[in-house]
Amino acid sequence: MTHPFLSIRNLRKAFGAIVAVHDVTLDIPRGEFLTFLGPSGSGKSTTLYAIAGFQDPTSGDVLLEGKSLLAVPSHKRNIGMVFQRYTLFPHLTVAENVAFPLRVRRRPDADVKKKVADMLALVRLESFAGRLPGALSGGQQQRVALARALAYDPPILLMDEPLSALDKKLREEIQGEIRRIHRQTGVTILYVTHDQEEALHLSDRIALFKDGRIEQTGTGEDLYLRPATDFVAGFIGNSNFLAAEHLGTTNGTTTIRMTDGSVISGVRANGTFGKGQKTRLMIRPEAFSMERSPASAELNVEIVDIAFYGERRRIVARIAAGQEVDIRPTSAMQSQDVWPCSRQVFFDPAAAFLFPA
């Protein structure tokens, strides 16, 4: 049997009474860019630190190519890491920082020089080699940290919210750099963020964390189009949750009744529901359309507000029960199309998900 490249088995970490990580199991193939996404305190960093060796798990295992890493001390794991905070060595120049991991490995001088030059070229900071970290911007510091973490060709690179201290524009720029570096080096990356856009933009796969567990693992598309739970649906992208009553499921077709009494058939059900069970229907704002199409279901709303967002319009509408619904139709439309105030909007039931209330 071949082993998965990196494997996290039933990882659990408790700090006294606080359980930071409950039970995390995950296989990561070589070369993958996997992101840990999730709200603050969901155990992303703790999981990452267990892989780096800074936290000893309470139970569970971390295996690299089938061999447990737990008995290996941090400095012998040969893992690269970029931290959330700036961790360049303040008294060493940029070049000396990048050279540090090679120096502690007693690599010959010529190799070190060449590797440092290669790494600084990789992060496009050749001309900064002689500077001290204090004379660099935050973005430049994190790029040097990236160069330092990759200098010894580690098989795994861990990144714990490396861009969270940077402003949006810079963040996007460095995200591009990270993607390019991932392509060029083929290193396996585990990346932590609580920014869903960053996760969607960067990763091959996303592991969505909640309360010390993985709620769902999959590609961005999986999580967006096929959310396993209402938490995933609510965390990734925008979503409306409308109260509904489950009337019945026959031959795989689920029928529900909305609060205004209208009946809709053919929504996607996650799990099985009892007859008359209270449920919530999740509809993405962009799943709404202003025109009826053959397969569409309808929703009676009152238009409250329309805002122009350039590429699309954003409509705030209200259903009879008083709840506001976020609508961002993708189809072209004229502003007069959405008036009058009271009208119907349409959506494909197959793009609406039913979750327990």
Add this chain to the structure above:
Amino acid sequence: MLLDYDRMGWLRVALLGFTALVAGFLLLPVVFIVLLSFGSSRWLAFPPPGWTLKWYQELFADPAWLNAALTSARIATMTAILAVAIGLLASFALVRGRFAGREILRGLLLTPMVLPVVVFAIAIYAFFLRLGLGGTTIGFVIAHTVLALPFAIIPIATALEGFDKSIEDAAIVCGASPLEARLRITLPSIRIGIFSAAIFSFLASWDEVVVAIFMASPSLQTLPVKIWGSLRSDLSPVIAAASSLLVGLTLALMVMTALLHRKFRT
């Protein structure tokens, strides 16, 4: 804020005046001594009838004075080295350690700063007499190290608290063993605290007189002890010259520390 300096109006002038007065009151004796050390009057008349360097010549010609100065320097240097070494280890324990009794240990290590020196001096004198350490260089250094420890621990612990442990962790993932990471990354990063600790503990020993009087023997005298002894036998301007040198070195070291701090800040 109520006591915002920029908004105090005329009170500002009063405050400045008062501060100047206090500073003057504290510094004036030192200024007098320095002036007297250059004065030509053997009887320390003020203002001096003329100016001369002969008291300094006399000072440097007398091997007893020179000896005392060298003894002081030797003891202060050893004290500084020992206090910094112990201070470093203690600071790591106090800042990084998570163990029961940490606060008690911190309190104990800092006690010499608040304990009346004479109490400490009598206690350690009695204790060292029994151990046969009275009047020895080792005894001197140990006693002064205890006194200097708070002055070593405070700057080092402060620097260590300000040093982000993630930087050390980064060195460790880079492949450095924990010891190597501390020696090659953490220590250089907190060097300003270590320098300050060295200078402060040197000074704590250099101008210490109470414990020194108890520890001294006729053959082992530090500069402050020699000054104290000479004061009681004959009041000569040579003492003023010796005192001025003492003050001079202290001042030079303080200025050096201030300059270092400024350099590191930028």
